Amino acid sequence: MTAIQDQGGVDAFLAGVATDLDDGVLPIRAFSSPELHQLELERVFAKSWVYVGHVTEIPNAGDYVLRYVGRDQFILARDEDGEIHLLFNSCMHRATAVCHAEKGNSSHFRCPYHGWIYKNNGDWNGAPHRVNAYPRTMDPQQWGLRKAPHVDTYHGLIFVNLDPDAISLTEYLGDMAWYLDVTFGLNPHGMRVVGDPHRWVAGANWKSGAENFGGDAYHVPHLHRSGEEVGVFPNVDAALSGQFHIAVDGGHSIVASRGFLPEPWVLGAWPPDVAAIFELDKLTSDQQEFVNNGWCATVFTIFPNLSILHVPGVYDAQSTPPVMMTALRQWQPRSHDKTEIWNWPLEWIDAPAEFNRLSYDAMITSFGPAGLFEQDDTVAWQGPAEVGTSVFARQTMKLNYQLGQGVPGGFGLVEDWKFPGVATTSVYDEHNQLRFWKHWQEKVSEK
Numbered sequence: 001m002t003a004i005q006d007q008g009g010v011d012a013f014l015a016g017v018a019t020d021l022d023d024g025v026l027p028i029r030a031f032s033s034p035e036l037h038q039l040e041l042e043r044v045f046a047k048s049w050v051y052v053g054h055v056t057e058i059p060n061a062g063d064y065v066l067r068y069v070g071r072d073q074f075i076l077a078r079d080e081d082g083e084i085h086l087l088f089n090s091c092m093h094r095a096t097a098v099c100h101a102e103k104g105n106s107s108h109f110r111c112p113y114h115g116w117i118y119k120n121n122g123d124w125n126g127a128p129h130r131v132n133a134y135p136r137t138m139d140p141q142q143w144g145l146r147k148a149p150h151v152d153t154y155h156g157l158i159f160v161n162l163d164p165d166a167i168s169l170t171e172y173l174g175d176m177a178w179y180l181d182v183t184f185g186l187n188p189h190g191m192r193v194v195g196d197p198h199r200w201v202a203g204a205n206w207k208s209g210a211e212n213f214g215g216d217a218y219h220v221p222h223l224h225r226s227g228e229e230v231g232v233f234p235n236v237d238a239a240l241s242g243q244f245h246i247a248v249d250g251g252h253s254i255v256a257s258r259g260f261l262p263e264p265w266v267l268g269a270w271p272p273d274v275a276a277i278f279e280l281d282k283l284t285s286d287q288q289e290f291v292n293n294g295w296c297a298t299v300f301t302i303f304p305n306l307s308i309l310h311v312p313g314v315y316d317a318q319s320t321p322p323v324m325m326t327a328l329r330q331w332q333p334r335s336h337d338k339t340e341i342w343n344w345p346l347e348w349i350d351a352p353a354e355f356n357r358l359s360y361d362a363m364i365t366s367f368g369p370a371g372l373f374e375q376d377d378t379v380a381w382q383g384p385a386e387v388g389t390s391v392f393a394r395q396t397m398k399l400n401y402q403l404g405q406g407v408p409g410g411f412g413l414v415e416d417w418k419f420p421g422v423a424t425t426s427v428y429d430e431h432n433q434l435r436f437w438k439h440w441q442e443k444v445s446e447k
């Protein structure tokens with residue numbers, strides 16, 4: 001383990017982090033540091049494919065919602081031709097926000113300050129007194145809203161990249177796309193959002209949520225035991241038995257499970273009337289094998305800050321059956337020690353309405369601003385955010401990421417894993433978290 005690098009500059013600190021991660025430790029400063037946070041905005045959020053919404057949030061021409069990349073606010077809009085744009089919500093005259101509604105439908109945005117007008121594809125469309133106030137030579141092409149150079153979708157998930165030189169979304173997702181297929185590609189009509197995303201602010205660093213959802217089944221029987229006791233989670237111990245981790249390149253990571261729910265559920269998780277809507281022949285033979293064996297990508301993180309929750313829950317264990325619930329979750333950085341958490345409940349478009357209702361009810365009792373699990377997690381995640389700025393802690397603390405390492409019969413890799421990525425033999429490990437942090441260290445160090 002290296003000496004603690006609290007006094008050095010950011011470059012020296014990040015170099016030390018790389019060495020520390022090889023030893024399975026992480027200096028607390030990595031979690032909560034204003035200077036590192038600024039670098040993250042520049043080198044991670046402005047250069048990654050970042051999730052901004054679901055296509056079913058803006059189904060019609062003119063629909064728009066306000067969204068964020070890092071801490072910057074954008075308008076996610078569908079133009080009159082049906083094309084999706086991510087427009088920087090800032091007027092080119094004096095930088096006033098041109099859109100103040102969270103969502104709506106409009107062909108144009110008119111700035112409230114002096115009245116410049118923009119089309120919903122971002123083009124400049126005029127200004128009050130234009131003929132008298134601006135020269136004829138004024139080039140409208142120059143004065144449109146700034147916009148993300150890359151917008152793309154995968155299974156209805158809209159991602160953007162602010163870097164003009166970015167690789168394609170498909171390349172960025174890499175093997176994670178395979179696991180999105182076996183999650184969202186079971187039915188050709190896919191899933192849709194249920195209402196607006198829930199959102200609330202937690203006193204946590206965004207990486208606490210991202211690393212937790214990428215590989216921390218270990219905490220579930222401890223932090224969330226009360227969920228089982230009050231009947232909103234069917235079996236907490238199942239969080240460890242039958243589960244394992246999968247890591248794929250690019251900093252993406254997955255908690256996987258096999259056989260969540262027994263017969264009469266089928267494919268490990270679904271009542272027969274829901275499984276009846278699945279068309280597995282749309283998947284590759286390997287993907288069909290994964291699904292038919294009852295495997296499931298359960299909880300995962302797409303680097304940097306999108307997580308997906310795909311687990312069983314129950315609204316009332318006394319009177320309703322456990323059901324799979326699915327949500328997209330985003331860890332929006334607001335500062336080094338504040339995260340706005342967004343939660344989009346999803347439902348299968350073709351599933352029976354009763355299943356979708358039970359699934360939504362189970363979701364809001366366990367996750368979301370009133371969810372029992374959420375309250376557990378966000379209190380625990382305040383620790384690194386607060387302690388990361390402590391002078392004493394920064395001089396004395398490196399966190400332990402050695403779960404399962406060097407334990408006979410403990411942590412190991414599945415040598416004959418035939419599906420994409422690297423799978424572990426159990427969840428008693430922090431392999432995925434280490435890979436997440438190594439990827440973060442590489443990205444935040446890139447100049």
Ligand code: FES
Nearest residue numbers: 091093094111114
């Ligand atoms: S700031 Fe928008 S028109 Fe002046």
Ligand SMILES: [Fe+2]
Nearest residue numbers: 219224373377
């Ligand atoms: Fe949790």
